[in-house]
Amino acid sequence: MSKADNMLSILWLLRSGKRVTAEQLADELEIHVRTVYRCIDSLCASGAPIIADSGPNGGYWLLGDFVDAPLLFDSEEQKALVHASVFAREAGYPFTDALSRAFDKLKRYTNEEQLEWINRHSSGLAVIQTPTDARELELLKRLEEATARGESLNMDYAKGPELTPSHRVLDPYGIVHWKGIWYVAGFCRLRQEIRSFRVDRIVRLAAGDTRFERPAAFSARDFLLHSLFPDSLEAETLVIVRIQGHEHALNELCKHWLFGHALIERRQPGEALFKLGEPSLRTYVPYFLLPYGKSLKILEPQILIDRMAGVSLEMFKYYEAMQIKSEDKKG
Template sequence: MSKADNMLSILWMLRSGKKMTAQQIADELEIHVRTVYRCIDSLCASGAPIIADSGPNGGFRILGQFAESPLMFDAEEQKALVHASIFAKESGYPFTDALQRAIDKLKLYTNEEQLSQIERHSGGVSVLQPPVHKGLRPLLQTLESAAAHGQTLKMTYSKGREGASITRNFDPYGIIHWKGQWYAAGFCHLRQEIRNFRVDRIIGLEPTEHAFERPADFSAKDVLLGSLLPDQGSHEPLVHVVIQGHEHVLNELSQHWLFGHTLVKRCDGEAHFRLDTSSLTSYVPYFLLPYGKSLTILEPASLVLKLSEITTSMALHYERMLSDMTKKEG
């Protein structure tokens, strides 16, 4: 038998819960005892919790919890794992290489029919995501490892278009993937508060000798959304926004990260939101523009006025563009 067959046979024998010596395994499989030791070393390296007990009643055994759990995945579980790997890979998951090795192992221990099923299902799912720069992978790996081990990092971070960078100590509590971007959430020693940082703006990370304890109730997802949503505790007044439109348009609005959290009422062909004033004059109009005539803003008038100003400015911009092109062609 091949080494893979021997390893699988040893694993099945130990799953029975019975303690066996290397010689007993060798006699059962009709292989050399040195082959047994090599196979068990490989199984341990692969993560199988095999314990070696010494003494007169010694031998190899496998941890009870592992022995009692199913060793093989059924067809639905295999499909789910392959599909999950596709989503993870396209999102820029930092441990893609290890994930691919796991999927390769899954395929290795399947028969031809099962392998054909896996290949058919893996070709039936695609994910459209903005391409993630390969340089982010080592940064994400460092952040995830530091979060798991509670190690403070020295982080050099760019402020974006300004070009300036600042170095600070940072306790990464977790990484978040949201709308095609990776973020790191944690405690910033420079600002003395919990903050979010875009990973693509991190210039460098260095480990330090300092350690930290992540708060037990910390949620990186909640922190990120909390920094993006209107501050309900601020003194800035919230404005009642009423939008009328087709059901599919209102459904999309209700699923948006901002609108979905500010929805207060939904009725037939109409949705009511509570938004802060600053968002109505900044990014909200630009989000609504692509929907064009498929929606109608019933209130407030200030949002309609802002949209009118933006569209008028855009029309003038393209008119000047067209005029310049006409002059060049003439």
Template sequence: MSKADHMLSILWLLRSGRRMTAREMADKLEIHVRTVYRCIDSLCASGVPIIADSGPGGGYRILGQFAESPLLFDAEEQKALLHAATFAREAGYPHTEALERAVGKLKLYSNEDQLIRMELHDRGVSVIYPPSDDREKAVLRQLEEAAAQGMTLEMVYDKGRGEPPRSRGFDTYGIVHWKGSWYAIGYCRLRQTVRSFRADRIVELRPANSRFVRPEAFSAKRHLLESMLPGALDDETLVTVRIAGPELALNELTRHWLFGHTLVSRSEGEAAFRLGQASLNSYVPYFLLPYGTSLTILEPATLVERLAKVSAELAQYYNEMKR
């Protein structure tokens, strides 16, 4: 048996709730007592609260509620973990190797029926994302670690506009996966403001001799959304937008990332959203154009007028092209 098997067996023995000496566990598992000591040291290092009581009647025991916590997952939990691993892996999750090891352990301690069921469920879900290379995963691992530890990084970034890459100090507040790409959000010491950066455009990262404290209420996801579409989620200028249409068209609309985030109510043939006023004059009309006449804007009238103007400008552009 491997060391991992011995560790799991010892854990099962200690979950009984009674104290056991190293010799008792060694005899029960038919292994050397020194193996028991090594496995207990490894379990403690991994976070298992094992207590050693000395004296007559002493031995090893597990502290507190850990003894009652489940060691194994039921069928639904196993399926959920496999599917979550599929999504994370295909999205370019930076800790893919650790993820694969965790899934491997899940399968290692499963019986034949469980393995067959897991394989069937695992084959039933696929995800399509743009491929993420190993260099970008290494960058994401470094960004995530810096965010957790509060370590400032020196970042060389290429804007992709033909300009030479530029170096800056960067305090990583979080990384966000959005529309097939990874973004790093944090405080840019060059511009002295919070900014977002495409991970695939980061040329180099190295530790800087500085630390930071992440703002308590900061949301990396919300900052990215607001930076991509300024005013779309501005609480001070939110306007109710009511749109009518067939269920299929409304279903597709609410799957759009912006409309999905701002949906406030849904009834048969109608959906209501709360959107920033600025976005109604800029981005929203262009998001609605592909739906053509399948959707009807009930309110506000300003959005109807703006969409009519955008449509007229588009028609004029192509009419002029035909001349």
């Protein structure tokens, strides 16, 4: 075990409240007694109130207040960490090995009752996600480390499977997991602006020879949302959208990533107010609403009602033409 693990194990054994000799600690942890002395010196230097008594009945023990203090996490905190690790693994978190070691340590410093609690709650939660392949995990590790260190990266990036990769130098500012896909946002020196890139489309990463300072107020999450749909939440002209409908349909709409961010007020019964950019109402918003069919009714604005009618008519004409062709072939 590492020195930190040995120190934590010694603290855990001393929490019993009994006097324990250095030899007993060494036997229990299967380490040399000199290692015990070094760990106790480090613990005392860190502020742990370890008392040493000499003599035949001597040994090490902890002050009562410290024994009563939680050394690690209570049961609810343990459950939250277990559930968070499940989400992280399934989302393709790149540092799963370190996560596994942390989880093993959590279980190591628990009693049988706490361990049973952890196992019960870890088996009761599941997350379904598209698995992230090993190559992408390695790219994510490199991107995260370069982000933290402020190191530029040489990147070959393909915008599509049939396109030739382009070379660029990237200053990575942050990675984002959104709708099952990992993105990196950063300053592209080829385009001389901040851009976002899909990690699964990165062909190659290599260390660059420059360093950078990430803007203090930069948010990779906010940048990604704005860059993917620039006219939805931060447009110059924001419009109130009032929608009425069945309760279950409105619930689903309010969970949608765009409408969830744009929600202003949920009215009863069966009505919700949103604030969206006017350009988005003329482009992609109608296509988000189309699958809800007649379970939703747009009360305002008129431009969205008109656009929904236009999109529906376009869809009708498209499939009507397909139907006519199909009937002609049969005839």
